[in-house]
Amino acid sequence: MSAAVLPMAANTGINGVALGVLIALFGIVTVAGFMASRFKRGDGLESLDEWGLGGRKFGTWITWFLLGGDLYTAYTFVAVPAAMFATGAVAGFFAVPYTIILYPIIFIFMARLWSVSHRHGYVTTADFVRGRYDSRSLSLAVAVTGFVATMPYIALQLVGIQAVLEVAGLGGGDNVLAKDLPLFIAFALLAAFTYSSGLRAPAVIAFVKDILIYLVIIVAVIYLPGQVGGWDAIFGAAQDKMDANNAAAVEAGLKPSSSFVPGSGAFWAYATLALGSAMALFMYPHSVTASLSSNSRNTVRRNAALLPAYSFVLGLLALLGWVAIAAGTQPIGLDGEPNAQLVIPQLFEDMFPSWFTGVAFAAIAIGALVPAAIMSIAAANTFTRNIYKEWLKKDATPAQEAKVSKLMSLVVKAFALVFVLTLDKQNAINFQLLGGIWIMQTFPAVVFSLFTRWFHRYGLLLGWAVAMVYGTVMAYQVINPVTGNHFGGSTALIPGLEEMGYIAVTAFVINVVLAVVVSAILNALKVSNGKDETIEFDYFAEADDPRVVKDLTAHATRQEPYGDPDGVAGNAGAR
Amino acid sequence: MVAAGVLLAIPVVALMAVPTYARVEPELFGFPFFFWYQFLWVFLCSALTYTAYRLTLAARKPAKGDDR
Numbered sequence: 279m280s281a282a283v284l285p286m287a288a289n290t291g292i293n294g295v296a297l298g299v300l301i302a303l304f305g306i307v308t309v310a311g312f313m314a315s316r317f318k319r320g321d322g323l324e325s326l327d328e329w330g331l332g333g334r335k336f337g338t339w340i341t342w343f344l345l346g347g348d349l350y351t352a353y354t355f356v357a358v359p360a361a362m363f364a365t366g367a368v369a370g371f372f373a374v375p376y377t378i379i380l381y382p383i384i385f386i387f388m389a390r391l392w393s394v395s396h397r398h399g400y401v402t403t404a405d406f407v408r409g410r411y412d413s414r415s416l417s418l419a420v421a422v423t424g425f426v427a428t429m430p431y432i433a434l435q436l437v438g439i440q441a442v443l444e445v446a447g448l449g450g451g452d453n454v455l456a457k458d459l460p461l462f463i464a465f466a467l468l469a470a471f472t473y474s475s476g477l478r479a480p481a482v483i484a485f486v487k488d489i490l491i492y493l494v495i496i497v498a499v500i501y502l503p504g505q506v507g508g509w510d511a512i513f514g515a516a517q518d519k520m521d522a523n524n525a526a527a528v529e530a531g532l533k534p535s536s537s538f539v540p541g542s543g544a545f546w547a548y549a550t551l552a553l554g555s556a557m558a559l560f561m562y563p564h565s566v567t568a569s570l571s572s573n574s575r576n577t578v579r580r581n582a583a584l585l586p587a588y589s590f591v592l593g594l595l596a597l598l599g600w601v602a603i604a605a606g607t608q609p610i611g612l613d614g615e616p617n618a619q620l621v622i623p624q625l626f627e628d629m630f631p632s633w634f635t636g637v638a639f640a641a642i643a644i645g646a647l648v649p650a651a652i653m654s655i656a657a658a659n660t661f662t663r664n665i666y667k668e669w670l671k672k673d674a675t676p677a678q679e680a681k682v683s684k685l686m687s688l689v690v691k692a693f694a695l696v697f698v699l700t701l702d703k704q705n706a707i708n709f710q711l712l713g714g715i716w717i718m719q720t721f722p723a724v725v726f727s728l729f730t731r732w733f734h735r736y737g738l739l740l741g742w743a744v745a746m747v748y749g750t751v752m753a754y755q756v757i758n759p760v761t762g763n764h765f766g767g768s769t770a771l772i773p774g775l776e777e778m779g780y781i782a783v784t785a786f787v788i789n790v791v792l793a794v795v796v797s798a799i800l801n802a803l804k805v806s807n808g809k810d811e812t813i814e815f816d817y818f819a820e821a822d823d824p825r826v827v828k829d830l831t832a833h834a835t836r837q838e839p840y841g842d843p844d845g846v847a848g849n850a851g852a853r
Numbered sequence: 854m855v856a857a858g859v860l861l862a863i864p865v866v867a868l869m870a871v872p873t874y875a876r877v878e879p880e881l882f883g884f885p886f887f888f889w890y891q892f893l894w895v896f897l898c899s900a901l902t903y904t905a906y907r908l909t910l911a912a913r914k915p916a917k918g919d920d921r
Contacts, residue, residue: 367887371888371891374891374892374895375868375869375891375894378864378868378891378894378895378898379864379865379868379869379898381898381899381902382861382862382864382865382898382901382902382905383865385861385902385905385906386858386861508883509882509883509884510883512883513883513884513885538877538885539875539876539877539885539887540871540875540887541875542872545871545872545875546871548871548875549868549869549870549871552868552869553865553869576906576910579906579909580906582902582906583899583902583903583905583906584899584903586895586896586898586899586902587895587899589895590892590895590896593888593891593892593895597888
């Protein structure tokens with residue numbers, strides 16, 4: 279790496295010590311990742327179970343770290359504080375209520391999903407939908423959505439790694455390749471890392487990552503506010519900046535879009551952004567994988583009660599964006615343009631001694647790398663199980679499945695790279711919101727179906743399709759007032775309410791209304807709703823239940839991953 | 854089980870009601886109300902969810918006849 283970096287050192291502000299520490303920590307972690315593939319190894323990484331699910335041997339603690347990894351990503355460290363820095367509380371602080379109400383929501387449905395998944399060997403939400411409705415098309419819809427919606431979320435992680443590398447002084451220069459060099463380095467690291475080690479690498483590194491992150495967070499939230507005059511000064515500076523922003527916007531003939539505390543025009547936006555994000559998060563393939571790999575139904579609920587501790591720290595991190603305002607941080611990219619995404623790395627570089635800046639950079643970079651790896655693996659697994667094996671090659675061998683998964687984990691990252699290069703990365707938090715618009719449309723098919731089979735599979739499918747189109751079109755039409763790019767934001771006027779709201783929630787309402795209407799009609803006409811291979815007991819099953827243990831043993835040697843062998847509705851085999 | 858459902862609904866409803874807390878006063882340790890109120894809900898939500906967890910465990914016990 280150093281050979282590529284040195285020629286640029288002359289004209290960019292490389293922070294030598296910080297970069298050295300960053301590279302050293304990164305090296306240690308990478309070695310640990312590669313060694314991870316040797317530890318606790320089962321039949322080699324040639325089967326999908328081994329590569330994609332770590333051999334399903336993860337206990338409560340590792341599950342906790344994997345789940346925590348879903349929250350502590352570049353989203354937390356880079357995107358949310360950047361949004362706070364740039365436009366204030368509505369754009370950024372909604373992440374706090376989002377990560378609070380997340381847990382009551384998953385408490386309600388995740389235990390049921392866990393139980394039914396363990397009874398039938400489901401690994402993805404698409405598996406469940408397939409079994410519940412005997413519907414390949416609805417299952418395909420869920421799988422495709424999971425695959426596509428993960429892309430912008432991974433893109434957000436790439437932006438995070440890129441931000442660190444850029445502030446550390448890598449990249450810059452005139453030609454196109456050098457300009458985006460940090461991005462390509464980030465991509466290459468991620469790809470090599472995931473491809474070689476599968477889920478074992480991020481699971482092992484998650485420990486290192488969390489220790490580094492906690493260290494940096496604790497130091498940052500204790501040390502930094504005192505350095506800039508305390509919280510009074512921080513909130514004062516933030517209020518001044520937001521007021522000045524709004525005054526400038528009005529002068530330029532634009533709508534004021536910055537906020538210190540949400541004004542009356544932003545209540546709906548704030549609430550729907552929080553609610554939509556919360557309902558969306560545990561629909562992503564990687565969140566489902568992390569939850570399902572826990573060893574007990576109760577672990578999921580216990581974690582739901584304990585995980586909100588993460589949200590507190592998330593709030594403090596969000597406020598670091600305002601600490602940067604008080605500190606007068608100037609996030610200027612190597613191209614000389616201001617870039618809000620650089621604000622936290624820049625704040626750290628300005629305020630910390632170089633060696634600790636290096637530690638903080640490593641924490642952010644590894645904190646983006648681990649979730650990105652988990653996300654791409656989960657998305658690839660979904661593709662393999664529910665698209666490749668279901669539609670393209672039914673008789674695929676385990677080795678072929680693993681190979682396709684590895685390949686797809688590269689494809690999903692390549693598309694993520696396309697997102698970064700083509701969309702507006704000034705507002706990285708929007709990547710996550712864009713993914714949320716899509717993935718939330720699988721919520722009715724998955725979560726409603728956990729509780730009832732009143733909904734009709736075609737109603738759910740139609741609701742999904744219309745909502746996907748609506749959400750995408752609406753998001754495309756949001757134009758960034760500064761840059762003029764499409765996909766400039768994720769809020770739009772809610773029809774009939776004339777208030778700004780998160781597009782995902784509006785689309786979700788359309789989705790549900792359509793699903794209800796069409797289901798009512800089809801149920802009245804007695805159109806077949808497919809065979810249900812699950813029974814009521816499946817939704818309450820506990821891990822140590824002897825019947826479940828027997829099932830799991832049976833599933834372990836089973837060739838097909840799911841399905842109802844005897845073809846009788848409501849009668850899953852092997853009990 | 855109904856009680857558990859209510860406990861879980863409380864934080865969602867409280868935090869969706871943005872107009873009830875979108876203001877600056879009263880401040881606490883320099884934090885405007887809007888911010889410290891939401892931080893407070895982190896702990897309230899955790900407590901409510903944990904209570905709901907205990908309730909569901911208790912509700913399962915007699916029904917399943919095991920000692921978990």
